Structure formats: C-alpha cells, structure tokens
Amino acid sequence: MILVKDAKDIILNSAYNFGVEEVPFLKSVGRILKENILADRDFPPFNRVSMDGICIDFNAFKNGQGDFKVEGIQAAGIEQMTLQNKENCIEVMTGAVLPNNANTVIRYEDVTLKNGIATININKINDCQNVHAKGKDRKVDDVLISENKIISAAEIGVLATVGKSTVKVAKQPKVMIVSTGDELVGVNEIPLKHQIRRSNVFTLVSLLERLKISSDTAHITDDKPILKQKIKGFLKDYDVLLFSGAVSKGKYDFLPEVFEELGIEKLFHKVAQRPGKPFFYGKTNECNIFGFPGNPISTFVNCLAYFYPWYYKSTGLETEEETAILGENVSFKPNLEFFLQVKLKSKFGHLVAFPVKGNGSGDLASLVNADAFIQLPNDKTEFKTGENYPIIRYR
C-alpha cells in the first residue's frame, strides 16, 4: 500500500503527450491550446475613436476656438477621411478611424450642433482625449494567448479577432470505460432483488466529458477468459482504460490477475486512502490502465484525484491547488488519507467546506449534496474548524 502523494507522483510520471490537432475555433472551448496566439496587427489597428461626437485639431481649441464647422461624418467601417481645414471638425462614431489632421474627440454630450456648426460647451478638454491610440493595447506579433491554456469564451473572442478560424489543441486520448460485476443491469432494465443498475460507467463518461473527452463504454461479465480476451483487444485500440470494480480481494476480482497475464506493468495496487483504497494503476507501452474500485464514490473520487491530474499533465496544462477552510471539526482515526465530501460556501472571501454526511463509499446520492472533496492527510486524526486543506471540486 502506498501513500496518495506517491501514487500521484507515479501517475504524473506516466503522463503521455498525445500530440496536437487542429479544430474549428468555435469547437475549441474546454480544450487545451497548443500554440501561441499572436496579434496579427496592432490593437487597435488604427487610431480608434472611442466616443460618439466630433473630432478636432486640439490646437484650434487651445487657441480659443469654440465653434467648429462640420465637414462631414466619419462612420465606423469607412475609410479614413481627412480634416481639410484644421479649424473645422468632423463628426465621428465609436469604432471609426480617427480622421487625418484631427487628434481629439469631444463627445456629443459636451457639444451643441446647429446649422452645421458644432459648439463646444465645456472649458476643459485634454489633448488626444477619447482616442484609443493605434497599438496601445497590443503590438503586432505580441503573444495574446500563451499555449497550454484551457480555452474559454474569453479566448474565443481573441481567436476571432485575430482570424484564427482553426486552432491547434491537445489531442484527446482514446478512452475505454469498462464496468465489471455480474450484479449489474442496464439503466433501462428492472433489476431483480439481488441486482443493481450500472451507474459508474455513466458517471465516468460525464466526468470525462467535463474534460471534452468522448469515451467508449463496455460491460464485461465476471468471467476470466472473456475478460482477458476483451481487454487484450482494448489494450491495442485505446490509450487509456478505466475500470470500475473487480480490483479488490473477491473471488471474482479477476482484473489484477488478468492484467498480469496480459503483460500490464503494475505500478501500484492499493493506496492509503478512504474511499478508493484498492485502486490499481498500471501500463503497457501504449496504454494506461486505471483500475478504480467499484464503489460509486471510490470510482468518482479516484477519477478526479488521479485521472484528471494525469490528463492535465499529459496535455501540458498547469493547474493550481485550491484550498478551503473546514467549517466543522472532523475526526478520522484510520491511518489513511481521507477524501471527505464537502459542501462549499463562500463567506467574506473565504471558502468554507462543510462535511456532508454520507453512509460510506456506496452512498452515491450523498455526492448530490456536496460540491467537492476535501483532502485530509493521513498523519493526523483530528481536523479542526478553521484549518485549511486542499479540495477537489467536481461542480
């Protein structure tokens, strides 16, 4: 049995670069960017009018002029005009190019327009006001988005602005999710008294969809030759196999044996944690094998605590640890790291974690009332209100 920290290190050391693919930019949300996005021109690309109003040569105003004959209108989307006489003005619209020979914009609110003459109603004007100077935000070839970032709506706007209609992102691993257990029936079936419905595969499918990974699923009965034959095929066809169940001490927990017979290198089996202790992790040259214990909460927490970091490392994403403050005392005697379900509350900028009472690792419904797991280390047994510990959010 190894420590959570060591298990995580082993898994991170097995991270694997699946390469890069190009996708339409609108389909890239949630994916990990694998190229630097550069400014294709200065931003703004021209001296940009930032208020609706009139533009003038500031010197005219400085010299005491208050009335300006209107030469025309510079709308957004129109080629740059030229102020023919520096004692005149041009009406300008937000987003327009600032006309030649003008440098200062006075907004409509501070101007009276009558009979083709604009009269400025205020005494104080700043040279170059209400003009967003060319290149002020960014210069051509500046890095606007660095690679290895998760793409969100904010990045989508930038990609559109610089004309990146397709974008390079980390390729996703091909994942097969396998459930075992003869007691399991389909979601559409009515279970007999001794049966229950499959649920872990669907939880895993959803947890992977959060990472924009689409996965395949299979159910295999607790029959060793069949397990062996099917898994042999999966090892060839997939980058990652996620198992739920059949990794513990039971007579029909064939997976560890089957893995060994198929030449899967066991990197560890059993981690000093609750829930999720009988977790198996191994690999071949081409495939990573996560054998999660079959209890619903064990599968859930181990996917978050191990598969997620492995995926982030594999795709180059750097993540930051998040911590929360315990809202209640917790006592936990076993010499195991405790992943405790908590409800998070934001209070005055503090993130407070309230333990959610569950009935152990089989009580899937208790996850519904929580938002995250708080990770309580195995070298203590008493955890006090006000102490802070790392959390893993799942919503």
Place this chain on the structure above:
Amino acid sequence: MILVKDAKDIILNSAYNFGVEEVPFLKSVGRILKENILADRDFPPFNRVSMDGICIDFNAFKNGQGDFKVEGIQAAGIEQMTLQNKENCIEVMTGAVLPNNANTVIRYEDVTLKNGIATININKINDCQNVHAKGKDRKVDDVLISENKIISAAEIGVLATVGKSTVKVAKQPKVMIVSTGDELVGVNEIPLKHQIRRSNVFTLVSLLERLKISSDTAHITDDKPILKQKIKGFLKDYDVLLFSGAVSKGKYDFLPEVFEELGIEKLFHKVAQRPGKPFFYGKTNECNIFGFPGNPISTFVNCLAYFYPWYYKSTGLETEEETAILGENVSFKPNLEFFLQVKLKSKFGHLVAFPVKGNGSGDLASLVNADAFIQLPNDKTEFKTGENYPIIRYR
C-alpha cells in the same frame, strides 16, 4: 441612468418560464433538473456485503466457535443463498446479497481458509459488521435529487441507479445573437485598415454554450430599414435577442429607435456601471431584448451580469453569491459600479482577487489573463486590500 442593482431587479422580474422537456439522461449534464428524483427501491436494495470474506451467524462466534465449514460462495449478482447450518459459513463477495441466516461478515484478511474450513484469526468481531443494511442509505420514495439543480456527473450516477434513462429538464430559450457595425468583417476575412473582425457574437455563443444554450447568429449592416425588417422577424421567431453594439449615441446607433418603432417596451437604457454603461433592456410579450454595448468587454461582462441571472431565474436555479478578497488597493473615481477584471488565487482557503491591468473596454485580450470580474460598488472610490466584494467568475 439606473443603478446596477435596479437594472438587475428589473431583469429578474422579467424572468420567463420556458417549460420543461425530457432528454436522455446522458445528455442532461449542465441542464436544470425539473423533477424530483426518487429512490425506486431501498438503497442498498438488500443487505449488502461490503467486504470480500466469509459470512456467519454472529451467535456462533459469540459462543466461542472459531472454525467454520464453508457451505458455498455467494457472488455478487447471484440470488440470495441460505446458510443451511448456522455453525457453518458462506464465502461472500462485495456487492453480494447477504445470505439468509447470516448477519456478520469477516474479511478475508482476518480469516485462514484451508480444506474447506475457514478459521477466524482475530478475537474481536462486531455483530453485523461489514454489512450495509437494506435501506440504510435511502428508503424507497426518498427524494435523492431535488428539482432545480444543475445536473453534474454526480447526478448522472444517481439517475442511472434509479433507472431514469430520460429526465425532465428546463427547456432552453431560443436565442438569436445579432452583431451590428459596418466596420466588422468575418473571422476568415482579411480586414482592411479601417475594419476589424467580428468577435462579440462568438464570445456570446461560447458564453451561452456554458449554459448549454445553442444559439443562432446574424450580422446586420448599419442600415435602419434593413435592421427594422430583420429584427421584426427575429422578434417572432426567438425568445431572446442579444445585440452587440449600436445602442450608444452614434449617428448609426439605430437600435433604440428601431426597438421603439417595433413596439419593444424599453425597461431601461444606460446603467451606472463601467464598462457596459449604454446597456439597453426591453421586451415584448414574447421576447426579451438585451442590447449590449459593442465594446468587447462591455458585451462580455453584461452577458455574465445580466443574461446569466435572468436565465437562472427563468429556469428556477437558485445561485449563491461568491465573494473574493482584494489583493491590491483600487481607486476608482467615477460614480459608477466598477466591474474590474481579476485573477483569482486560492490561498489558505481565502480567495484573493488581483486586478488585471487592461486598456479599457476595448481590450479583449486582457480577459485572457483574468478569471472573473470583481464588482466594486458606486458609493465608494477607494477599495482597500483585504476588503471583500462579490465576484462573477467566467472560468
């Protein structure tokens, strides 16, 4: 000009119930649940073995018996067996039904099995240990998930468990996103010197996808008759219109006039905030109209600050305010509520917000370096390190 708080109240008062639809459970992630999910049976549905080992009648052990003849194996997924002789045992697997006449499970680690006899190696055993009693977690007809919750991977597992292969969720509004502005060209085009590419519509599409709303988009030139004709059609066909641009004071900012001519009731135009001040909100009997200012950050923040809460209220979702602690002093003089871009850091359970320097509402790229907006009220001008304020996250 109205206050942010009042603008938000007006918008929440216009929330609209779009009804309910039924979707396959695996497609329901991110949607708002519109039915209570009940336990279809007790959970566990039978006295469930929770460790691999042997089961016995506790009285035999209590009477001093240490060796138990093995009658057979109760696997998971097999009908309940019966312990024929209460001085014998049955091997049992995690997830199996506890056999009749047995009540206590001793794990393999504490037993020696030899020649069909199981010898218990420990002195202390508790009555009924390692048995997860029928109905201990939940009773039949208990509410496992209450309606009006966002469905996540945790809820997917519960839906599968109780056989909800389809589930009732809030229907999504039909949304049209319209950009205006003759300076805008497509993402695939090379803009002329006075042009820029469309980006706000795509940002809005992505922000709506976060809510699992798929939207349509259109671009209309700054031509009043064309605007009027197109919008007239949209008002019939959509529940929500989101506009970006053409709501300010410019000569070609036709939208407020067009809205009036089309009989749209103006609920407000201009909010005391920066960025995003010239925001227009109105409605007809069938349609809600959000006119966001055309600057990229104004559109972005107003979608988060107004459309999101409107959508949550419309679908019945209750949300909680999140706050963060300022990591730097901020000075902001105008009598406006300030939506300031911040980078969030988790430190010892505190959420600290560090302002991200941008160049005003046109500098879309600055959103890339931030995670959220912190909302600084308009009745103060100096905001000190350590004070906490509400935030709106966008990643």
